Amino acid sequence: MSENFLEINNVTFAASDKNKVSNVSLNIENEGDVICLLGPSGIGKTTILRTIAGLEKIQAGKIVLKNKIISSKDIHIEPEKRNISLSFQDNCLFPHYNVIQNIEFGAARNEKKKKNLSIEEVVKFLHLDHIVNKFPHEISSGEAQRASLARSLLSKPDLLLLDEPLSNVDQSFKEEIQVKLKKILSELKITTIIVTHDSYEAFYLGSKCGIILNSQLRQYDDPYNVYHFPNSVEVVNFLNRGILIPAKVTGENSLENEDLGTIKGNFIKRYPKGSHVQLLLQPEDLEHDDKSNLKLEVVDRKFRGTNFIYTLKTFSNLLIPVFVHSHHIHQHEVDEKFGIKRPINIDHIVCF
Amino acid sequence: MINYKKINIWYLSSFLISIIVAIPIVTVFTSFFETTSNYSAILKNTFLYEYIFNSIFLLLGVLILTFFIGVGCAYVVSFYKFPGVNFFKWALILSFAIPAYIYAYSLTAFFENFGTAFSILKNIFGDGDYNSFIPKFDGMLGAIISISFSLFGYVYVLTRASFHYQSQNLIELGKNLGFSKRKSFFKIILPSARPAIVAGLSLVAMETLSDFGSVSFFGLSTLTTGIYNAWISFDDLTLANRLAFYLLIFILGLFVLENFSRKKAQYHSPPKGGFKSKSLVLLRGKKSLLAFSFCFVVFFISFLFPVLQMLYWTIIFPKHFIDLNVTELFLNTMLLVFLSCCILIFLAFISNYGNRVSKSKFLEYLTTFSVSGYAIPGIILAVAFITFISWFDNTVISSFEMNSIKSIFIGSILGLVCVYFIRFYSLACNGIKSGYLKINYSIDESSYLLGYSKFKTFFKIHLPYLKNSILLISILIAIEIIKELPITLIMRPFNFETFATTAYIFASQDLLEAAAAPSLFLILTSSVFILVTSKYIIKD
Numbered sequence: 031m032s033e034n035f036l037e038i039n040n041v042t043f044a045a046s047d048k049n050k051v052s053n054v055s056l057n058i059e060n061e062g063d064v065i066c067l068l069g070p071s072g073i074g075k076t077t078i079l080r081t082i083a084g085l086e087k088i089q090a091g092k093i094v095l096k097n098k099i100i101s102s103k104d105i106h107i108e109p110e111k112r113n114i115s116l117s118f119q120d121n122c123l124f125p126h127y128n129v130i131q132n133i134e135f136g137a138a139r140n141e142k143k144k145k146n147l148s149i150e151e152v153v154k155f156l157h158l159d160h161i162v163n164k165f166p167h168e169i170s171s172g173e174a175q176r177a178s179l180a181r182s183l184l185s186k187p188d189l190l191l192l193d194e195p196l197s198n199v200d201q202s203f204k205e206e207i208q209v210k211l212k213k214i215l216s217e218l219k220i221t222t223i224i225v226t227h228d229s230y231e232a233f234y235l236g237s238k239c240g241i242i243l244n245s246q247l248r249q250y251d252d253p254y255n256v257y258h259f260p261n262s263v264e265v266v267n268f269l270n271r272g273i274l275i276p277a278k279v280t281g282e283n284s285l286e287n288e289d290l291g292t293i294k295g296n297f298i299k300r301y302p303k304g305s306h307v308q309l310l311l312q313p314e315d316l317e318h319d320d321k322s323n324l325k326l327e328v329v330d331r332k333f334r335g336t337n338f339i340y341t342l343k344t345f346s347n348l349l350i351p352v353f354v355h356s357h358h359i360h361q362h363e364v365d366e367k368f369g370i371k372r373p374i375n376i377d378h379i380v381c382f
Numbered sequence: 383m384i385n386y387k388k389i390n391i392w393y394l395s396s397f398l399i400s401i402i403v404a405i406p407i408v409t410v411f412t413s414f415f416e417t418t419s420n421y422s423a424i425l426k427n428t429f430l431y432e433y434i435f436n437s438i439f440l441l442l443g444v445l446i447l448t449f450f451i452g453v454g455c456a457y458v459v460s461f462y463k464f465p466g467v468n469f470f471k472w473a474l475i476l477s478f479a480i481p482a483y484i485y486a487y488s489l490t491a492f493f494e495n496f497g498t499a500f501s502i503l504k505n506i507f508g509d510g511d512y513n514s515f516i517p518k519f520d521g522m523l524g525a526i527i528s529i530s531f532s533l534f535g536y537v538y539v540l541t542r543a544s545f546h547y548q549s550q551n552l553i554e555l556g557k558n559l560g561f562s563k564r565k566s567f568f569k570i571i572l573p574s575a576r577p578a579i580v581a582g583l584s585l586v587a588m589e590t591l592s593d594f595g596s597v598s599f600f601g602l603s604t605l606t607t608g609i610y611n612a613w614i615s616f617d618d619l620t621l622a623n624r625l626a627f628y629l630l631i632f633i634l635g636l637f638v639l640e641n642f643s644r645k646k647a648q649y650h651s652p653p654k655g656g657f658k659s660k661s662l663v664l665l666r667g668k669k670s671l672l673a674f675s676f677c678f679v680v681f682f683i684s685f686l687f688p689v690l691q692m693l694y695w696t697i698i699f700p701k702h703f704i705d706l707n708v709t710e711l712f713l714n715t716m717l718l719v720f721l722s723c724c725i726l727i728f729l730a731f732i733s734n735y736g737n738r739v740s741k742s743k744f745l746e747y748l749t750t751f752s753v754s755g756y757a758i759p760g761i762i763l764a765v766a767f768i769t770f771i772s773w774f775d776n777t778v779i780s781s782f783e784m785n786s787i788k789s790i791f792i793g794s795i796l797g798l799v800c801v802y803f804i805r806f807y808s809l810a811c812n813g814i815k816s817g818y819l820k821i822n823y824s825i826d827e828s829s830y831l832l833g834y835s836k837f838k839t840f841f842k843i844h845l846p847y848l849k850n851s852i853l854l855i856s857i858l859i860a861i862e863i864i865k866e867l868p869i870t871l872i873m874r875p876f877n878f879e880t881f882a883t884t885a886y887i888f889a890s891q892d893l894l895e896a897a898a899a900p901s902l903f904l905i906l907t908s909s910v911f912i913l914v915t916s917k918y919i920i921k922d
Contacts, residue, residue, distance in 0.1 A: 085827050109830040116831050122824040126847040139833045
């Protein structure tokens with residue numbers, strides 16, 4: 031028998047021919063683990079959650095929860111018998127009950143379970159105090175989403191599925207709720223799968239992240255690895271953190287790019303000397319240096335609060351993003367020259 | 383194609399109900415494969431074109447009149463503030479309480495030679511030859527007026543609901559584009575309400591084409607009376623069915639035409655986000671008087687006039703009122719209402735829920751097909767039912783050597799309720815369906831995921847949510863059954879009378895004054911039901 035809490039073996043998740051994720055295999059090892067699935071809109075992330083919840087059937091493969099097959103070609107446990115809770119992205123509160131009654135629906139399930147979480151506690155941490163007596167049509171979509179989250183949390187499921195749980199939540203609450211949500215999930219050991227398109231949210235909440243692209247699970251790994259060691263060009267493009275530039279491997283720890291010159295660092299994968307590769311250059315890989323003789327033209331500057339992201343044009347018209355701390359005294363305007371520190375040192379070199 | 387994996391108890395129940403309701407439609411269609419009597423050939427050469435022409439003319443007349451009255455009233459009470467506007471909002475719905483045939487009695491009674499109008503003029507101005515000046519509303523004109531004033535409520539209610547939910551943004555958009563009020567009305571307000579207007583007019587069209595009481599009272603030959611004659615006078619049921627099929631095709635043609643002309647235009651306004659409720663325009667002086675007068679005239683003609691006429695006769699001919707067994711008629715009517723409502727609501731719920739949980743396209747098409755029986759005239763439904771029971775009794779029951787079931791279903795309360803069920807199933811089914819459409823499917827899924835079974839979801843989530851819809855539909859069914867005439871006439875048990883049948887029997891014997899009291903009680907009973915639900919009717 032399996033030792034994993036949840037096992038998904040070679041399952042194709044399909045709501046329609048267009049909306050399908052094929053041959054997915056992933057495990058959640060321990061009870062209480064939280065994983066996140068990331069991917070662009072319409073790729074089939076929600077279908078995955080719906081299928082795990084039992085709202086869609088599967089044609090091949092199997093899903094095993096706590097050593098029990100809940101979905102396979104021949105077995106389909108009905109959603110109401112799975113003890114899996116799904117919090118939908120859209121408002122799906124019962125329209126004829128007020129917020130607190132909706133939340134109580136969740137609490138009424140598994141009342142005898144040990145996981146102790148009071149309604150008051152959840153209402154407070156999700157900032158629902160002021161709307162408990164209102165009806166769903168009287169509250170905002172962000173509030174409805176939080177109420178739905180409260181209902182799901184209180185149902186004390188074996189597996190909690192959250193579909194874009196904070197997508198409509200105000201930015202001012204978002205971080206605070208993320209922190210408290212993480213704490214509650216961890217304290218109550220609620221195994222959770224979160225679907226989101228916000229990579230920061232996924233990296234923060236998930237102990238593992240799955241990247242779904244082109245109808246496939248392209249990478250399933252620790253958030254750190256997903257970010258720093260993307261396993262394909264598609265993942266790089268999706269995370270949108272850097273660009274790929276052409277380079278030639280010149281030694282065990284070095285490459286050469288015709289615009290940037292020598293780049294040094296540790297390869298995460300060996301390439302033969304002289305081979306031509308695509309080097310992943312992330313914004314934090316380059317350092318600003320006003321005194322450097324490598325000067326590139328600024329074509330754009332974005333202010334992001336703690337930092338600026340400069341977009342620089344190389345001699346061969348490549349556009350390279352560079353982070354600069356926003357306290358840096360000297361700001362560069364568009365069309366000005368911007369110095370890059372040489373030699374360029376990158377902690378780990380990712381090539382394709 | 384049928385997906386066999388979807389078949390469960392809900393699916394089967396829904397399937398069975400739809401099949402039962404669809405039997406008369408199939409019966410009507412199969413008439414093309416059966417032989418007809420000589421009357422068919424005679425009819426083709428003589429009256430058929432007259433029937434068709436009269437039906438079309440009647441339909442066009444009623445549609446035009448109901449459009450102007452219904453949309454006009456809906457517009458005035460939805461966009462303007464004037465004295466009495468809140469009263470007219472619900473008072474105009476009271477016209478639902480007046481069946482077209484009772485309106486026809488009142489119209490005739492008032493304008494006929496030496497009728498009420500004559501008496502009024504005589505009392506005011508003394509003796510005179512007033513009959514030659516008093517207009518006569520009989521034949522086609524009488525039928526158009528009677529049917530229009532009794533049916534315009536459909537257009538009024540649906541259009542008013544559509545106007546009510548029209549966003550202020552839409553009107554402000556017109557202003558921004560520099561539209562005058564007139565241009566805003568024709569370019570924005572009216573087109574936005576088009577689906578509602580068309581839905582109202584479709585109901586009017588179906589009711590008009592299947593009307594029997596008023597056209598037969600005015601002696602107007604239409605397809606409906608043709609159907610009746612084919613069956614009663616010539617005993618040619620096949621021809622009656624075939625004529626009913628022409629009627630169905632005619633109505634279907636209207637729907638297709640409208641749908642085609644609409645193309646891909648969308649009219650739906652999102653209920654949330656961007657919706658801004660309207661600020662009403664306060665009318666003063668002459669405009670205010672004009673709006674009040676328009677609404678009052680419509681209210682007077684559609685409701686007060688027939689009520690006063692019936693009241694007048696009831697008072698001046700008290701003998702008929704005293705002879706009337708009001709309690710018995712009331713209890714008979716209510717018994718039919720109660721039984722029919724219970725069965726209709728219960729089975730419509732099962733059918734809708736079956737459709738919802740099985741998500742079967744086949745079942746959905748079958749249900750849509752079966753509810754189109756609403757367009758079949760009551761006479762045909764009754765006849766088709768009797769034909770079916772007779773066939774079933776003669777073939778199936780007799781082959782098992784069991785007792786005949788004819789007496790159970792023909793000339794009995796059970797049979798009557800069965801035909802009511804087929805006739806008004808679309809009302810119940812569509813009513814509950816529209817309630818269900820407001821419940822997002824993810825609501826059901828949320829319930830399953832909270833551990834509730836389909837059965838529990840039905841009782842804990844759907845029933846409480848739809849209780850207002852159920853009340854509204856029950857009342858609408860009640861009003862229809864109180865007013866219903868041809869089915870009750872044909873299917874009722876011996877000596878079992880309702881207000882409607884009593885009024886009709888007196889009127890058909892030219893005893894209009896005797897028809898007044900049962901008509902008045904019919905109107906009063908319907909009005910009470912309408913008043914109870916007026917706020918829901920206006921809203922939904």
